[in-house]
Every structure is written in structure tokens, then in C-alpha cells.
Amino acid sequence: MNAQLSRFHGWSLFSLLSLLVLVMTALILALNPDLVEAARSAIRATARTSFALFLAAFTASAFAVLVPSSFSKTLVRERRFIGLAFAFSHLVHALLIYTYGQLNPEFWPGRTTVGNIPGSVGYLFIVLMTLTSFKATTRLIGRRAWRTIHVCGMWVLAAVFTYSNFKRIPLSAWYVVPFGIMCAAIAIRVIGKVAQMQKRSHPRAHA
Ligand code: HEM
Incomplete structure (x- = not known):
């Protein structure tokens, strides 16, 4: 897997995933x-390909701290392109939703405004994160604003995935699996962050 990932990196990895x-x-x-x-x-x-790509980007740095390996380091290095591939996958999700709405005229009237809020907020952050994922735009908004958008965005998207899977559990018990994976990923990210902070405050203890 790592060998495959290292053969494709940067834009070639993005192109392959897309x-x-x-x-x-x-x-x-x-x-x-x-x-x-x-x-x-x-x-x-x-939605599922987006979920897999999102999980990789969401947990990359935590895995690099908790279980350092060449694979987890590669994931961190390629996180931007994995994130952009996630955005591409969700662009296809959006185009298909539009197409489905055209093919099935009952689709949009059958949804409520409140029901569309989580997905719409999710898309707002996907757009903001995508637009600010390039050197020129990062420089334009500054490091602090970039961090705020990307950290908030990752947590908003984690919340949307958690909710989207949770609300489908009554339809099929199988949705417990992605819901559980998302909860585990949240725990891994939090533990990774705590470990990273400890490492920074006591660098010698981890040497
Ligand atoms: C307003 C925006 C959105 C609309 C209208 C929408 C619509 C849909 C529809 C129609 C389905 C298929 C439901 C089914 O057949 O059971 C679906 C599935 C799903 N969507 Fe979206 N979506 C939106 C945004 C998002 C966002 C932003 C995310 C995540 C960040 C997301 C995650 C999911 C997930 C996890 C599924 C379930 C996939 C599965 O069955 O495994 N959606 N969405």
C-alpha cells in the first residue's frame, strides 16, 4: 500500500483517486x-468514497504521532491531495444529487429545509477548504485564518458524517459500522492531539 502511495504523490495521487x-x-x-x-x-x-478519503485525512497526523511508520508519514505528507480528492468525490456526490433531483421530482419536495442544513453547512466548509488549499490563497488569508477554516471544517465534516450515518441506523443496522468507525476516528484524533501536545511540552521524555 505504502509503495503504491509513494509511486503516486501530489497531483498524480489526486488524479488517481479522482x-x-x-x-x-x-x-x-x-x-x-x-x-x-x-x-x-x-x-x-x-458518500462512501468521500468517507474513506475523509477518514485518511482526518486521522493522518494522529496516526503519525501514535504509531509512527513510513505509511502514516506518507499519509501526512499527502494529506492535502487526499483532502482535495475527498472534495472531488463530494463534488460528484453533489452532481449526482442534482441529477437525482431532476430524475425524481419528488426528491426535493420530500426534504425539509432543516434536514438540508447539515449537508449544506458541510458543503460550505468543503468549498472554503478547497479554495484555501493552494499556496496563493493560503498566503492571501494568512496562517491563522487558514487554521481556523481547516480545523473547524474537519470537525464540522466529522459531525456531518457522524450524524448522516447515525440517522440511517433505524433504516439498516449496518450503519452502526460507519457510525462506529467515525466515533473511533474522533477518539484517535483527540488522543493523537493530546500525545502531540505532551511531546511538545516534554520533548526529552519522548526522545
Ligand atoms: C444538502 C446537501 C446534501 C444532500 C441533499 C445529500 C443527499 C444525500 C442522499 C440523497 C443520499 C442517499 C440516501 C439513500 O439513498 O439512503 C446521501 C447519502 C449520504 N450522504 Fe449526502 N447529501 C448532502 C451532503 C452531504 C455531506 C456534506 C456529507 C458528508 C460530509 C454527506 C454524507 C452522506 C452519507 C454518509 C451518506 C450515506 C451513504 C451510505 O448509504 O453509506 N452528504 N446524501
């Missing part, structure tokens, strides 16, 4: 005879 999302989406749409159902399946599938 291509895989596109191929998966095209296959789902092509293989399902019912286009409406196909769009819905592809919405679910892109």
Missing part, C-alpha cells in the same frame, strides 16, 4: 438498468 471515483460512478450508472435507482446508488457510493 479517476477511481469517476470509474466507480460510471460503472454504477452503466450497470444499473433503472437510471433513477442507479443515481441513488451512485450517491451512496460517492
